[in-house]
Amino acid sequence: MEPLTHRQQQILVWIQAQIAKQGLPPTRAELQEAFRFRSPNAAESHLRTLARKGYLTLQEGRARGIRLVSELVEEIGLPLIGRVPAGAPILAESQQEGRLPIDAQLFPGADYLLRVQGMSMRDAGILDGDVLAVQQSSEAHNGQVVVARIDGEVTVKRWRKEGHQVFLMPENPDFSPIEVDLRKQDLRLEGLVIGLLRLGGL
Amino acid sequence: MEPLTHRQQQILVWIQAQIAKQGLPPTRAELQEAFRFRSPNAAESHLRTLARKGYLTLQEGRARGIRLVSELVEEIGLPLIGRVPAGAPILAESQQEGRLPIDAQLFPGADYLLRVQGMSMRDAGILDGDVLAVQQSSEAHNGQVVVARIDGEVTVKRWRKEGHQVFLMPENPDFSPIEVDLRKQDLRLEGLVIGLLRLGGL
DNA sequence: ATAAATACTGTATAAAAATACAGTTACTGG
DNA sequence: CCAGTAACTGTATTTTTATACAGTATTTAT
Numbered sequence: 082m083e084p085l086t087h088r089q090q091q092i093l094v095w096i097q098a099q100i101a102k103q104g105l106p107p108t109r110a111e112l113q114e115a116f117r118f119r120s121p122n123a124a125e126s127h128l129r130t131l132a133r134k135g136y137l138t139l140q141e142g143r144a145r146g147i148r149l150v151s152e153l154v155e156e157i158g159l160p161l162i163g164r165v166p167a168g169a170p171i172l173a174e175s176q177q178e179g180r181l182p183i184d185a186q187l188f189p190g191a192d193y194l195l196r197v198q199g200m201s202m203r204d205a206g207i208l209d210g211d212v213l214a215v216q217q218s219s220e221a222h223n224g225q226v227v228v229a230r231i232d233g234e235v236t237v238k239r240w241r242k243e244g245h246q247v248f249l250m251p252e253n254p255d256f257s258p259i260e261v262d263l264r265k266q267d268l269r270l271e272g273l274v275i276g277l278l279r280l281g282g283l
Numbered sequence: 284m285e286p287l288t289h290r291q292q293q294i295l296v297w298i299q300a301q302i303a304k305q306g307l308p309p310t311r312a313e314l315q316e317a318f319r320f321r322s323p324n325a326a327e328s329h330l331r332t333l334a335r336k337g338y339l340t341l342q343e344g345r346a347r348g349i350r351l352v353s354e355l356v357e358e359i360g361l362p363l364i365g366r367v368p369a370g371a372p373i374l375a376e377s378q379q380e381g382r383l384p385i386d387a388q389l390f391p392g393a394d395y396l397l398r399v400q401g402m403s404m405r406d407a408g409i410l411d412g413d414v415l416a417v418q419q420s421s422e423a424h425n426g427q428v429v430v431a432r433i434d435g436e437v438t439v440k441r442w443r444k445e446g447h448q449v450f451l452m453p454e455n456p457d458f459s460p461i462e463v464d465l466r467k468q469d470l471r472l473e474g475l476v477i478g479l480l481r482l483g484g485l
Numbered sequence: 486a487t488a489a490a491t492a493c494t495g496t497a498t499a500a501a502a503a504t505a506c507a508g509t510t511a512c513t514g515g
Numbered sequence: 516c517c518a519g520t521a522a523c524t525g526t527a528t529t530t531t532t533a534t535a536c537a538g539t540a541t542t543t544a545t
Contacts, residue, residue, distance in 0.1 A: 086492090088489070088491080091492090104308070104350050104351075105307070105308065105345070105347060105348065106306070106351075108346065108531075108532055108533080109532070109533065109534085110531075110532070110533095118492095118493075118494085119493085119494055119495075120493070120494050120495055120496085121532090121533085121534085122494080122495080122496095122534085122535090122536090123492070123493050123494075125533075125534065125535095126491090126492080126493080127492085128495080130490095130491080130492095138489095139533095141533080141534090142500070142501075142532085142533075142534095143307070143501080143532095144298065144346035144347055144501060144502065144531070144532050145307055145308065145346055145347050145532085146307065146533090146535075148306050148307075149306075158386075181389060182386035182388055182389055183386070183389070184360075184384035184386065186384055187383060187384055187385070187480075187482070187515095188482070203408070203443075206405070206408045206409065206410040206413070206481070207408065208408040211408070254487070275483065276480070276481055276482050276483065277474070277479070277480070277481035278478070278479070278480055278481075279408070279475065279478055279479035279480075280389070280390070280478050281478065288522090290521080290522070290523070291521090294513065310501075310502055310503080310504070310506085311503065312501075312503095318537075320522095320523070320524085321523085321524055322523070322524045322525060322526085323502085323503085323504085324504080324505090324506095324523080324524080324525080324526095325522070325523050325524075326520080327503080327504065327505095328521090328523080329522080329523095331522095332521080332522095341503095343503080343504090344503070344504095344530070344531075345502095345503085345531080346501075346502050346503075346530095346532065347502080348503090348529055357533095
């Protein structure tokens with residue numbers, strides 16, 4: 082989207098605040114008043130510019146016919162990823178089960194949700210079918226629960242790195258740790274698990 | 284709130300839909316058009332009535348100055364309950380840690396959120412500090428995870444009822460089942476656990 | 486250097502919108 | 516029975532609001 086000047090930013094932010102506070106987009110006269118313009122045309126031409134740059138649309142002939150595009154474009158919630166086929170990128174649309182209406186404040190930093198398959202993290206309280214909030218990251222501290230990809234396959238494990246060796250530790254005695262030599266095998270860190278969601282009864 | 288007639292309901296619902304769809308409250312003329320009134324005053328007097336009954340407010344002299352009261356009143360999210368003192372009602376304001384911005388669709392039917400204390404349900408994937416979504420209910424099926432209150436104390440366990448006996452089953456071998464004889468002891472079912480939320484890293 | 490874009494002032498005007506006043510018809514509770 | 520409310524029609528009149536046209540001073544890209 083075409084960048085805005087400082088003044089245009091100010092005006093756009095004020096319009097957003099106005100809509101939030103008043104429940105109504107402002108009129109040209111209100112904009113004029115707020116910014117102490119001596120002409121309504123100052124407001125008019127700013128609106129035209131913001132519309133031209135794609136930040137809002139003006140519905141002609143309608144009182145207060147200002148519509149913010151960000152409202153329309155901004156998708157609510159986070160995408161929920163189901164089964165990830167080996168080798169496919171996680172955020173490809175084909176894997177999306179849909180979107181869950183998660184408020185951004187609930188899991189700050191989360192980029193997507195991933196449905197857990199299997200019981201390898203049972204003792205960390207992560208059960209089959211649970212939904213994880215994942216923050217994309219290519220670095221992790223030892224002990225963090227991560228989403229990683231080995232040979233194309235996506236897995237959730239606890240991270241431990243020692244030199245060139247990475248250990249992906251399950252939390253269930255029925256499973257064995259996965260040991261990866263970074264010099265020999267391909268391992269990609271997809272993200273950090275920063276929250277968990279279990280939907281439906283238990 | 285004073286009840287609405289059928290017609291007034293229709294009009295209020297249409298206004299709500301209009302705001303959601305257009306991002307703008309309607310004008311009298313738009314209302315007139317939508318309901319095929321032959322006079323703008325039909326719209327005007329309906330608005331006055333809805334305002335008098337408290338469903339919306341009219342900002343005089345402003346184009347599209349209709350404001351729904353439900354928007355203002357409706358609190359977002361669900362209350363998060365922390366430590367519940369013995370005997371205190373769960374939803375008393377004093378226990379509230381705050382509110383979490385949970386969309387109603389995420390945990391349909393949830394009435395509040397309860398922070399878990401202790402590890403007695405560890406093997407059901409419910410850990411200390413987890414947040415449970417709870418639906419208020421005074422009945423449960425055997426096997427459901429419930430929030431119950433014995434002698435004023437709130438606890439989360441799996442429910443099993445056989446005649447006059449209720450067994451509150453932990454999911455951790457370090458804890459023992461709680462057996463309650465309904466004829467002798469006071470037990471109150473506070474609600475059913477219908478979801479779980481773990482915030483922050485693992 | 487210079488044409489274009491930004492950021493305005495100043496004046497006007499037509500269309501959109503709110504709103505007042507005067508009625509009619511039907512139903513509803515005391 | 517009859518006053519009050521609901522649900523309108525019909526007309527009129529301000530205000531609000533959008534928006535056109537004609538300028539000016541600065542900054543920015545080429």
